[in-house]
Amino acid sequence: MNKIVSKEYFSANVIKFEVEAPLIAKARKAGHFVMVKVGLKGERIPLTIADADLQKGTITLVVQKMGVSSSKLCALEAGDFITDMVGPLGKATHIENFGTVVCACGGVGTAPMMPIVAALKKAGNRVITVIAARTKDLIILEEQMRINSDEVIVMTDDGSYGNKGLVTNGVESVINREKVDLCVTIGPAIMMKFVSQLTKKYEVPTLASLNTIMVDGTGMCGACRVSVGGKTKFVCVDGPEFDAHLVDFDEMLMRLGGYRDIEREENELYKEALSSK
Amino acid sequence: MNISEERAQAWRADLRSSMKAKERTEIPRVHMPELDAEYRSHSRLEEVNLGLSAEQAMLEAKRCLDCANPTCMEGCPVGIDIPRFVKNIERGEFLEAAKALKETSALPAVCGRVCPQEKQCEERCMHLKMKKESVAIGHLERFAADYERESGSISVPTVAPANNIKIAAVGSGPAGLAFAGDMAKLGYEVVVFEALHEIGGVLKYGIPEFRLPNDIVDVEIQNLQSMGVHFVTNCVVGKTISIKDLEDDGFKGIFVASGAGLPRFMNIKGENLVGVMSSNEYLTRVNLMDAANPESDTPVFKGKKVAIIGGGNTAMDSVRTARRLGAERALIVYRRSEVEMPARLEEVKHAKEEGIEFWTLHNPIEYIGNEQGRVTHMLLQVMELGEPDASGRRSPIEIPGKTELIEIDEVVVSVGVSPNPLIPQSVEGLEVTKWGTVVVNNDTMQSAVPIIFAGGDIVRGGATVILAMGDGRRAAKAMDEWINKKS
Numbered sequence: 049m050n051k052i053v054s055k056e057y058f059s060a061n062v063i064k065f066e067v068e069a070p071l072i073a074k075a076r077k078a079g080h081f082v083m084v085k086v087g088l089k090g091e092r093i094p095l096t097i098a099d100a101d102l103q104k105g106t107i108t109l110v111v112q113k114m115g116v117s118s119s120k121l122c123a124l125e126a127g128d129f130i131t132d133m134v135g136p137l138g139k140a141t142h143i144e145n146f147g148t149v150v151c152a153c154g155g156v157g158t159a160p161m162m163p164i165v166a167a168l169k170k171a172g173n174r175v176i177t178v179i180a181a182r183t184k185d186l187i188i189l190e191e192q193m194r195i196n197s198d199e200v201i202v203m204t205d206d207g208s209y210g211n212k213g214l215v216t217n218g219v220e221s222v223i224n225r226e227k228v229d230l231c232v233t234i235g236p237a238i239m240m241k242f243v244s245q246l247t248k249k250y251e252v253p254t255l256a257s258l259n260t261i262m263v264d265g266t267g268m269c270g271a272c273r274v275s276v277g278g279k280t281k282f283v284c285v286d287g288p289e290f291d292a293h294l295v296d297f298d299e300m301l302m303r304l305g306g307y308r309d310i311e312r313e314e315n316e317l318y319k320e321a322l323s324s325k
Numbered sequence: 326m327n328i329s330e331e332r333a334q335a336w337r338a339d340l341r342s343s344m345k346a347k348e349r350t351e352i353p354r355v356h357m358p359e360l361d362a363e364y365r366s367h368s369r370l371e372e373v374n375l376g377l378s379a380e381q382a383m384l385e386a387k388r389c390l391d392c393a394n395p396t397c398m399e400g401c402p403v404g405i406d407i408p409r410f411v412k413n414i415e416r417g418e419f420l421e422a423a424k425a426l427k428e429t430s431a432l433p434a435v436c437g438r439v440c441p442q443e444k445q446c447e448e449r450c451m452h453l454k455m456k457k458e459s460v461a462i463g464h465l466e467r468f469a470a471d472y473e474r475e476s477g478s479i480s481v482p483t484v485a486p487a488n489n490i491k492i493a494a495v496g497s498g499p500a501g502l503a504f505a506g507d508m509a510k511l512g513y514e515v516v517v518f519e520a521l522h523e524i525g526g527v528l529k530y531g532i533p534e535f536r537l538p539n540d541i542v543d544v545e546i547q548n549l550q551s552m553g554v555h556f557v558t559n560c561v562v563g564k565t566i567s568i569k570d571l572e573d574d575g576f577k578g579i580f581v582a583s584g585a586g587l588p589r590f591m592n593i594k595g596e597n598l599v600g601v602m603s604s605n606e607y608l609t610r611v612n613l614m615d616a617a618n619p620e621s622d623t624p625v626f627k628g629k630k631v632a633i634i635g636g637g638n639t640a641m642d643s644v645r646t647a648r649r650l651g652a653e654r655a656l657i658v659y660r661r662s663e664v665e666m667p668a669r670l671e672e673v674k675h676a677k678e679e680g681i682e683f684w685t686l687h688n689p690i691e692y693i694g695n696e697q698g699r700v701t702h703m704l705l706q707v708m709e710l711g712e713p714d715a716s717g718r719r720s721p722i723e724i725p726g727k728t729e730l731i732e733i734d735e736v737v738v739s740v741g742v743s744p745n746p747l748i749p750q751s752v753e754g755l756e757v758t759k760w761g762t763v764v765v766n767n768d769t770m771q772s773a774v775p776i777i778f779a780g781g782d783i784v785r786g787g788a789t790v791i792l793a794m795g796d797g798r799r800a801a802k803a804m805d806e807w808i809n810k811k812s
């Protein structure tokens with residue numbers, strides 16, 4: 049049981065929680081995640097540790113409402129308890145002074161990118177963050193990103209805010225403008241696939257943080273497996289970050305869709321249950 | 326009292342002479358009452374074996390000859406005094422029987438249900454030499470343990486005065502639980518760290534309820550708690566806290582019982598298709614996350630034509646689970662013949678009664694999917710048995726060109742597990758084999774790093790509950806001696 053000490057809305061569907069977890073706060077590094085379960089019959093879902101406060105013994109999670117499990121978490125208030133939380137899991141991001149790093153994120157990937165941007169900045173990198181979304185209202189965490197980025201480029205599909213275009217347009221404009229030593233990308237698999245294709249063309253080394261389906265998060269089940277360079281890897285223990293140019297994104301996309309029908313059904317049931325309350 | 330002194334007791338002698346050996350061997354072996362096969366193949370949680378009645382147990386116990394040289398005990402990996410507990414059942418002293426069991430086994434209600442008795446004690450029973458069926462030792466063990474639990478007079482073992490020495494167990498499977506119990510009895514302050522949100526290891530997340538009800542494991546856990554054992558769930562040693570943190574925190578001994586939780590795959594084409602998964606994933610979803618319960622948020626595929634690859638207990642548990650979740654066809658695909666199957670005999674029998682198809686001497690070589698990436702077919706290579714290899718087992722060889730294509734919508738890969746590398750990797754100086762198991766002294770279970778002892782599947786690879794439990798007990802004894810010697 050972990051107590052929520054504060055809750056803050058970044059937007060209607062993106063919520064920041066500070067949660068008591070002194071041991072995790074002490075052990076975590078950028079790139080680590082936790083598995084969170086809400087309720088006795090809840091699902092275990094992975095969430096990146098966005099930040100930690102050693103003094104307070106808390107970690108920060110930024111959650112985007114997707115389906116049942118993330119919505120159940122987002123329905124909790126300060127003072128409530130998260131039923132189960134375990135971590136820090138995964139391999140920490142390898143941080144050093146690479147030079148200039150472009151961090152390309154979109155959708156669910158924006159929150160997990162925050163600690164990486166901060167750690168890269170601290171290590172002396174020039175950090176350019178590209179945030180992308182379909183439309184203005186879906187751009188999140190822009191202010192938070194500005195704190196640790198040398199530059200933030202906002203991209204919207206419809207041009208309602210920032211530059212019109214996709215995340216790849218933003219990344220390409222930077223590559224065309226200056227030497228980029230590393231690209232880090234987190235977001236929907238389809239987005240990472242296109243970022244990876246682009247940076248491969250320009251031969252910019254690229255890390256992708258993969259958000260596969262997970263069950264235990266400790267290497268026990270293999271639900272999270274992906275093919276990297278032709279070998280099967282478990283994202284929860286071998287990752288979540290991999291050399292993007294070696295990741296089989298098509299396979300990952302296929303596997304992510306695996307439970308979509310069941311998830312949709314469960315979400316309908318959950319909404320029904322909520323509205324009948 | 327040693328075993329022969331026990332045997333020489335007056336009541337035992339009287340009991341022996343009360344019936345002729347010939348009469349005893351003439352009694353037919355008891356049949357375990359069980360749920361109807363058709364009914365149970367749709368009932369996810371109800372236990373298949375119903376347990377013996379007192380009359381059945383007492384009659385079965387009569388079959389035992391109370392041998393002067395009880396070979397059954399040699400077959401028991403932990404050397405339970407089998408005739409003593411059996412004879413106590415014969416004379417109706419069921420609680421005494423349970424006590425006799427508990428002197429050696431920490432989890433008799435569990436072992437009575439899941440031990441492969443036909444390869445252990447029962448394989449060595451005198452009756453077999455006389456061409457009779459062996460005494461149903463496993464069923465009797467379960468009877469005595471269940472009787473004690475249900476009688477409500479389950480005894481919490483006496484705990485020695487607290488010695489204020491902190492020791493830790495990593496992992497709450499049978500090895501960790503057995504270790505914790507013995508150390509608590511000796512007066513140690515015991516903390517068990519568990520990575521998952523549930524206590525019990527494979528007993529909870531692996532073995533299904535229809536074979537081992539959770540309640541039975543929970544009673545054992547409550548017993549430990551009432552003896553003062555402290556459990557910390559959601560704590561991955563090596564991640565949340567390190568072994569070094571534990572030492573700094575004042576823990577004087579650490580027993581690593583982290584199991585063999587890593588699933589193996591076969592690395593064949595199509596294995597990453599949607600609908601193909603490890604048995605660990607399948608069983609974790611269903612058992613740990615209760616995914617088949619509509620109240621649970623965790624999803625699980627309920628395939629109509631499900632193939633399970635493998636022939637061990639895990640494969641049997643998976644295939645019988647698939648049947649219970651509504652599979653019209655549930656298949657075991659195994660590359661050797663039925664004789665070589667490592668699963669318990671009873672599980673194979675139950676599976677067959679439940680309508681499971683056995684495709685022995687078949688091995689998958691490819692899975693084929695549709696445009697959405699969902700598995701729709703598997704290609705099987707037909708095998709035959711070749712000459713016996715060095716281990717005496719006849720190894721399967723391919724019959725060239727002979728394959729079969731079968732329509733399926735779900736595949737559960739159950740071809741073994743490897744030790745969890747987390748702890749072996751995170752501790753400097755620990756000796757590890759090429760299979761990733763931790764090397765220990767066989768008598769003391771102490772590793773190359775003196776403060777660390779280890780046992781169960783992390784030392785043996787995928788083994789059995791009774792061996793894990795035995796390791797836990799041996800480690801407790803040795804750690805206690807080691808700590809006393811030091812101070």
Ligand SMILES: Cc1cc2nc3c(=O)[nH]c(=O)nc-3n(C[C@H](O)[C@H](O)[C@H](O)COP(=O)(O)OP(=O)(O)OC[C@H]3O[C@@H](n4cnc5c(N)ncnc54)[C@H](O)[C@@H]3O)c2cc1C
Pocket residue numbers: 081091093094095096097110111112113114115116117118119156159160236237258259260261262288304305308311312315
């Ligand atoms: C290592 C890792 C770190 C993550 N960090 C964060 C984080 O910091 N903040 C955050 O909000 N989310 C994060 N996620 C994603 C988060 O775990 C999922 O959004 C969550 O599991 C969805 O559960 P749900 O029941 O709410 O939705 P579901 O009902 O499971 O899914 C709803 C919809 O989202 C899709 N979906 C499900 N899982 C994912 C996924 N992993 N990626 C993309 N789409 C998915 C489904 O296909 C479905 O269409 C992370 C994922 C991983 C693997």
Ligand SMILES: Cc1cc2nc3c(=O)[nH]c(=O)nc-3n(C[C@H](O)[C@H](O)[C@H](O)COP(=O)(O)OP(=O)(O)OC[C@H]3O[C@@H](n4cnc5c(N)ncnc54)[C@H](O)[C@@H]3O)c2cc1C
Pocket residue numbers: 439440441495496497498499500501518519520521525526527528531532560561562563582583584585586608638639640642669745747748780781782783787788789790791793
């Ligand atoms: C489906 C299935 C069916 C089986 N059927 C039988 C049977 O019928 N009969 C039989 O005798 N055997 C059977 N077995 C084998 C038997 O269950 C195992 O040999 C036994 O459970 C091993 O016990 P253990 O204590 O070593 O490990 P486990 O039971 O595996 O427990 C290890 C525990 O450690 C935890 N852990 C791992 N790493 C860490 C860490 N770093 N920090 C904290 N905790 C950690 C795990 O989460 C787990 O709970 C079966 C196994 C499976 C999977």
Ligand code: SF4
Pocket residue numbers: 388389390391392395396397398407408411449450451452460462
């Ligand atoms: S070998 Fe069989 S008959 Fe002899 S003591 Fe053991 S159980 Fe009884």
Ligand code: FES
Pocket residue numbers: 261262263264265266267268269270271272273282283284285
């Ligand atoms: S989530 Fe189970 S192995 Fe990665």
